[in-house]
Amino acid sequence: MLVSLYRYNPETDEKPSMRDYELELPEGKDLMVLDVLELLKRQDPSIAYRRSCREGVCGSDGMNMNGTNGLACITPVSSAAKNGKLVLRPLPGLPVIRDLVVDMSVFYQQFEKIEPFLINNTPAPAIERLQSPEEREKLDGLYECILCACCSTNCPSFWWNPEKFVGPAGLLQAYRFLADSRDTATDARLADLEDPFSVFRCRGIMNCVAVCPKGLNPTRAIGHIRSMLLQRAS
Amino acid sequence: MSGIRTLSFDAVIVGGGGAGMRAALQLSQSGYKTAVISKVFPTRSHTVSAQGGITCAIASDDPNDDWRWHMYDTVKGSDYIGDQDAIEYMCSEGPQTVFELEHMGLPFSRTESGRIYQRPFGGQSKDFGKGGQAARTCAAADRTGHALLHTLYQGNVKNKTVFFNEWYATDIVRNQDGVVVGCIAICIETGETVYIQSKATVFATGGAGRIFASTTNALICTGDGVGMALRAGYPVQDIEMWQFHPTGIYGAGTLVTEGCRGEGGYLVNKDGERFMERYAPNAKDLAGRDVVARSMVMEILEGRGVGPNGDHVLLKLDHLGEKVLNAKLPGILELSRTFAHVDPVKEPIPVVPTCHYMMGGIPTNVNGQAITQDANGNDKIIEGLFAVGEVACVSVHGANRLGGNSLLDLVVFGRAAGKHIEGMLKQGVEQRAASKEDIDQALTRLNRLNSTTSGESVAVLRTELQTIMQNYFGVFRRGDYMRQGIEKLKELRGRIANINLEDKSNAFNTARIEALELENLFEVAEATAIAAETRTESRGAHARDDFQERDDENWLCHSLYFPASKSVAKRAVNFTPKTVPTFEPKVRTY
Numbered sequence: 001m002l003v004s005l006y007r008y009n010p011e012t013d014e015k016p017s018m019r020d021y022e023l024e025l026p027e028g029k030d031l032m033v034l035d036v037l038e039l040l041k042r043q044d045p046s047i048a049y050r051r052s053c054r055e056g057v058c059g060s061d062g063m064n065m066n067g068t069n070g071l072a073c074i075t076p077v078s079s080a081a082k083n084g085k086l087v088l089r090p091l092p093g094l095p096v097i098r099d100l101v102v103d104m105s106v107f108y109q110q111f112e113k114i115e116p117f118l119i120n121n122t123p124a125p126a127i128e129r130l131q132s133p134e135e136r137e138k139l140d141g142l143y144e145c146i147l148c149a150c151c152s153t154n155c156p157s158f159w160w161n162p163e164k165f166v167g168p169a170g171l172l173q174a175y176r177f178l179a180d181s182r183d184t185a186t187d188a189r190l191a192d193l194e195d196p197f198s199v200f201r202c203r204g205i206m207n208c209v210a211v212c213p214k215g216l217n218p219t220r221a222i223g224h225i226r227s228m229l230l231q232r233a234s
Numbered sequence: 235m236s237g238i239r240t241l242s243f244d245a246v247i248v249g250g251g252g253a254g255m256r257a258a259l260q261l262s263q264s265g266y267k268t269a270v271i272s273k274v275f276p277t278r279s280h281t282v283s284a285q286g287g288i289t290c291a292i293a294s295d296d297p298n299d300d301w302r303w304h305m306y307d308t309v310k311g312s313d314y315i316g317d318q319d320a321i322e323y324m325c326s327e328g329p330q331t332v333f334e335l336e337h338m339g340l341p342f343s344r345t346e347s348g349r350i351y352q353r354p355f356g357g358q359s360k361d362f363g364k365g366g367q368a369a370r371t372c373a374a375a376d377r378t379g380h381a382l383l384h385t386l387y388q389g390n391v392k393n394k395t396v397f398f399n400e401w402y403a404t405d406i407v408r409n410q411d412g413v414v415v416g417c418i419a420i421c422i423e424t425g426e427t428v429y430i431q432s433k434a435t436v437f438a439t440g441g442a443g444r445i446f447a448s449t450t451n452a453l454i455c456t457g458d459g460v461g462m463a464l465r466a467g468y469p470v471q472d473i474e475m476w477q478f479h480p481t482g483i484y485g486a487g488t489l490v491t492e493g494c495r496g497e498g499g500y501l502v503n504k505d506g507e508r509f510m511e512r513y514a515p516n517a518k519d520l521a522g523r524d525v526v527a528r529s530m531v532m533e534i535l536e537g538r539g540v541g542p543n544g545d546h547v548l549l550k551l552d553h554l555g556e557k558v559l560n561a562k563l564p565g566i567l568e569l570s571r572t573f574a575h576v577d578p579v580k581e582p583i584p585v586v587p588t589c590h591y592m593m594g595g596i597p598t599n600v601n602g603q604a605i606t607q608d609a610n611g612n613d614k615i616i617e618g619l620f621a622v623g624e625v626a627c628v629s630v631h632g633a634n635r636l637g638g639n640s641l642l643d644l645v646v647f648g649r650a651a652g653k654h655i656e657g658m659l660k661q662g663v664e665q666r667a668a669s670k671e672d673i674d675q676a677l678t679r680l681n682r683l684n685s686t687t688s689g690e691s692v693a694v695l696r697t698e699l700q701t702i703m704q705n706y707f708g709v710f711r712r713g714d715y716m717r718q719g720i721e722k723l724k725e726l727r728g729r730i731a732n733i734n735l736e737d738k739s740n741a742f743n744t745a746r747i748e749a750l751e752l753e754n755l756f757e758v759a760e761a762t763a764i765a766a767e768t769r770t771e772s773r774g775a776h777a778r779d780d781f782q783e784r785d786d787e788n789w790l791c792h793s794l795y796f797p798a799s800k801s802v803a804k805r806a807v808n809f810t811p812k813t814v815p816t817f818e819p820k821v822r823t824y
Contacts, residue, residue, distance in 0.1 A: 011739045031378045042693040045745040046737040050274070053452045054486045055569060056381055058278040074572050098742040104275075114604030117388035118339030126337040127292070127329075136341065143374075143381060147277055182339070224265055 001025050001081070002049035003036060005047065008096055016096065018087075025077070033065055033072035033080055033088070037100075047098040051069040056213060059148030064089040069150040069211040079227035091153040093162070106162045107149045107169065114166060114174040114192070119185035140174035142221060144214050145169060151208035151218055157201045164197035168218030171176050171199060175221035178228065190232050192224075199225055238418075238673070239428045240308040241268045242665070243396075245717035246416060246457065248403045250276030252284075252379070252644035253623025254438030255386040255395075257602075260652025261397040266659055270432065271398045271419050271745070273454060276387050280440050280452040281644065281719045284379025285565060286355060287371035290328035290643075294349040295369040296360065301325040302814055304370060306362045308639060311522050311786065312632025313774035314819040315472065315792060317808035320628045322710035323600045324639075324646045326813075328787065331645050332372055338384040342374050343562075349493070353562075354496040355637040356520040357824070367471065367520065369496075371638040376491050376565040378646030382641060400745055403458065406435070406466045406619070407668050407676040414618035415668045417462070422747060425740025427680065429673050432662045434620060434655045437463070437596065437604075438648065441624040442758040447697075447704040450482050458613065459625035461754025463596050464761060464797040465679070468606050468616060470790045470806065471627040473594035473758070477635055477775050480526040482588025483487065484506035484546040485572040489564055489590070490583060492637040495519040497562050499551040502532065505537040509547075514824040521824035523635040524775045527587035531709050547653050548582035587709055592758075593635055593775065594765075595627035597805070602626065602651025607794060607803065615681035618666070620655070622647045625657050632682035632807075633774020683749055693747050699726060703759050707766055712779045715751040716767040723760050730756050761795045769793055786819055 001023050008016035021040055025031060031039075034054055041047050049072075050060040056074035057157040063072055066087045080086060094102040102221050120129070152158045152167035166174065174193065177183050199222060208218040245261050245529045247254045250272030261268040265300040272279065291432040297664055305325040305460040309316055336342060336350065343351035350372045358368040374381035390397070400422040407416045441456025443449035480501070497500075498762055500519045503509050513529040514521035521529075530547050538546050551559060551566075563578075570578045596619075597605045604619040623644045630643055640765060706719025730753060737745045771785035772778050792805040809816045 009739060010741050025675050040286075042691075045748075046694065046739070048742045048744050051276075052274050052278045052454045055486075056572065057377075057565075058274075058282050060274065060278045088453065088805050101742050108275075112391055115392075117392040118337075120337070124337045126331050126333075128342070128350050129651065131344050133344045133346065136344045139341045143384070144377060146282075146380070147275075165653065177339075178343075180339070216605075 001077070002085045003040060004085060004087045005040070005099070006130070007099055009046070009098055021136070030076045030078050033075045033086065034061055036073060036077055036086065042158060046205050048098045059146030062148035062150045064091055066092070069154045071148060071150070071213045074213060091149055093153045093159040096106070104149060107152055110166045110170040111147065111173060112168050113198060115189065116173045116177070118177060118180060121183055121184060123227050129182050131181055138179045139176060141216055142172060145216060146162060146170055146214060148213065150211045154207040154211045156205060156207070157203055161197060161201055165201035168199045171202070171225060172216060172218040172221045175225050176226065187219055190229055193225060194229060198227065237649070240431050241428055242431045243267050244432070244659050245434040245436060246271060246430050246726050247436045247438055248417060249279070249438035249440060249623070250274070250397065250399070250734055251279035251438060251440055251623060252383055252386060252641060253280035253648040254436070255383070255390055256645045256648030257436050257438060257622055257652040258395045259386060259389050259393060260649055261656060262390065262393040264656050266656065268471055269396045269398055269430065271401045271403050273400065273402045273422070275399050276397065278386055280385060280455055281383040281641070282380050283452060283489060284641055285376045285489060285491035286496065287353060287373035287378045287638050288332060288382065288641035289355060289371045289636065290332045290642055291325065291370060292329045292332055292350060292352070292372060295352040299360070299370065299742060300366065301328060303360055303362060303368065304328070305814065306817060307357050307359055308636055309817040310363070310377055310822055311357045311636040313634055313822055314632065314790060315629070315807050316632030317629050318811040318816060319808045321630050321648070322811035322814060323632050324399070324642060327646050328642050331642070331649055335382065335385060335645065338385050338389045340374065341381050341744045342372060353493055354520060355518070356495070356526065357522045358490050358520070358635045367517070371493070371799050373493065373498065376493055376563045379641065391774065393606070402750070403462065404680050404750055405676040406462050407672055408466060408670045409666055409672050411666065412617070414616060414667045415666050415672070415801070418680065423742055425743060427677070427799065429668070429669065431665065433618070433659065433665050435618055436602065436620040436622060436651055436655070437625050438623045439625045441592040443589050443592070445700065445703045445755050445759040445762065447700040449589040450479055450485050450487055450587070456751035457754045457758035458751065459621060460472040460595060460761070463604070467798055468596065468604065469794045469796045470761050471594055472629060472633070473761045473767055474793060475593035475633050475775050476589060476762065477523055477591040477593060478527040478587040479590035480523060480530055480587055481549055481585040482590070483574045484584035484586045487588050488569055488573050489568065490549060490585060491563070492523070494549060494551055494563060494566060497558065498554050499549055502548050502550055503533045504540045504544065505538060509533050509538070517824035522634055523637065524777070525824055527709055528777055546584045546586040549585045550582040551578040552580055552582070583755060591635055591640065592624055592823050593627070593629070593631040593633065596621040596624045597792070598626045600646055600650060601654035602630060603654070607805065611803065620651050622651045623763040633776060657792065679753070680750070683733065683735050683746065684738060686733065686735050689732040692733060692745065692752050694731050695726065695733065696752050696755065699756060699759055700727070703762070707763055710777050710779055711766055713767065716763065720763050720767060723763055727756065739788060757797070761797070764800055765793045765795045765802050782787055790819060
């Protein structure tokens with residue numbers, strides 16, 4: 001298998017380049033892209049990438065594989081490679097620190113901006129706050145986000161305005177708290193999102209939905225936020 | 235070289251998983267200058283992979299549930315070497331701790347009455363083992379660890395905890411009086427090395443499942459805290475006790491939650507027989523994890539395994555129906571389709587016992603204070619050092635952890651250590667100074683690695699280490715085999731001391747981090763090997779072919795491994811809970 005890898009070390013390289021590696025893959029086993037990277041790293045320990053759980057729940061190894069964002073650990077080589085060639089690049093639109101490692105600061109800042117924590121200023125009961133299964137079901141498809149950034153770095157609106165547009169990942173989380181029957185800060189949350197950029201820069205391109213490795217739908221969540229904002233204004 | 239920067243905090247927490255973030259939350263809530271050093275962004279910590287839930291007597295499924303029943307199960311599960319004062323503390327403080335998490339926003343699954351959903355897990359009973367199976371594990375579908383870890387991160391964002399994300403702690407800094415006064419840490423992004431000075435240093439570094447070739451653990455579970463403690467000369471306790479989870483996906487090692495069996499799934503051999511009925515007639519598939527794992531290996535050894543090599547068994551779920559599986563076990567469907575290429579709605583999942591959890595670790599009291607022994611064999615607190623979560627051995631799990639007790643351990647003792655440090659800081663603790671020599675001492679290992687010019691590669695040595703541990707220290711152990719394994723480790727130590735770090739660049743140099751991690755893995759492995767060979771009995775997860783019985787006369791105690799002499803001492807188990815009578819050791823059957 002031919003693997004073409006984005007390489008950049010700020011201490012030695014003037015600019016990034018693609019480097020090709022020939023790799024013997026073990027027969028009869030469909031490896032994940034992360035397995036391929038681990039094999040390459042045995043050959044060349046200087047290759048840098050993030051990884052942790054290797055089962056698609058920690059969100060470390062988001063990267064661009066033959067043009068599509070996804071998690072290396074749950075993407076089979078057979079589905080990523082084209083014409084026997086695997087092309088690996090860092091997530092697009094964020095500064096590269098080294099090789100496949102990007103600087104995610106702006107992504108995390110947008111996440112923090114939406115106040116990603118439950119707000120409930122009523123006194124807490126002695127046991128848990130009650131929530132019906134129907135109310136709880138509204139959080140399904142929202143709370144499962146793993147902050148891998150595959151969606152936001154696949155979003156043209158986020159590429160253009162990463163400082164001002166919250167982006168699909170942050171907005172999915174914003175709606176996760178708006179939708180929670182236990183959260184009492186709906187009005188303040190909406191007020192914080194009312195400006196022309198935070199939400200309304202979403203153009204409904206749905207690139208986020210196309211790549212989410214957890215099968216989540218940020219565009220739908222953004223639609224709900226828009227409706228809530230419109231209702232609040234009227 | 236110690237011209238390095240010093241950063242100063244009231245408390246520094248090494249590790250951003252469940253235990254570390256719960257401790258950090260406690261301290262940042264009360265306004266102390268707290269830092270969390272985490273080698274990965276906190277939500278990428280291994281807590282995120284916990285699936286089934288957090289076991290706790292919140293009396294939702296059964297309004298008459300009692301934390302004392304949970305305590306009974308945990309003591310029995312530990313095969314009687316869990317400390318009863320610590321287990322009492324965990325089980326009685328548990329409900330309050332879980333309610334706090336819910337108030338913080340944790341999206342638990344719910345019952346019709348709006349309370350937290352609880353499912354049955356292995357080793358659970360009502361009425362001190364007399365009232366049948368209990369359902370005591372609080373769940374957020376099968377993503378409880380993810381929900382818990384994200385909630386704790388959110389709580390820390392709210393309370394403005396200072397995070398050093400993608401920083402890696404290398405060694406403890408200890409001053410001339412033997413007080414732990416912080417640690418050395420590397421910023422992975424820039425390569426800068428700093429001394430992090432602190433009045434309290436809390437290790438929340440997690441487990442070390444990567445000492446084995448086949449493990450459910452994340453690639454980051456490399457025993458960094460245990461490695462640092464052993465290098466500083468501190469002992470570790472019950473480190474021979476490693477849990478093999480019955481259901482790791484065959485081939486991939488990824489975890490399939492015990493909640494599958496809690497929801498009604500069961501194991502079958504190649505004849506389609508539900509074999510656990512023979513090994514544990516009452517609890518069947520919900521016996522203790524050590525019991526189920528051993529039964530599976532027995533089936534395989536006796537020729538009833540599945541597959542061309544007869545080397546695994548099957549977990550059957552299809553009879554539960556698609557609706558239940560989608561609602562209760564959605565993550566398992568995903569993992570099985572990805573890693574086993576099977577759809578559990580239609581076909582069983584190939585599974586095999588897989589290394590999962592380190593019951594042993596740095597011995598502590600219920601406040602998280604690390605403990606060593608003085609010359610007379612009495613407990614002595616290590617000033618300035620704390621440990622919580624999987625790296626600690628407080629000990630609530632003894633020789634075998636019950637499912638769902640790990641998440642509870644994290645939050646209960648993370649919170650307890652946080653509270654204790656809070657009290658300590660309130661009373662006014664002086665920052666004890668470290669001299670230039672103290673810092674240089676802590677930098678020795680890093681400096682040596684940074685100046686290597688030859689030697690072997692990390693990847694090759696790591697594979698060898700994992701193979702030795704898998705072959706000589708697995709589910710079943712035998713003295714002569716283990717002694718062979720120990721010899722092999724001795725030889726490997728010399729080679730690992732001579733690792734070659736070819737790439738000495740600074741920016742995000744993961745080769746450097748992996749080399750440092752390998753040294754920690756080795757320390758854990760060697761301690762495991764020597765302690766396992768020394769404990770001449772079978773108890774909990776430690777099963778020996780040459781000593782098949784539990785030996786209460788000689789081994790109803792903790793093992794304490796001392797790195798300087800590479801020898802094992804004994805430490806008494808606590809049998810004096812404060813508010814309930816002692817649970818006396820009994821024959822353990824399910």
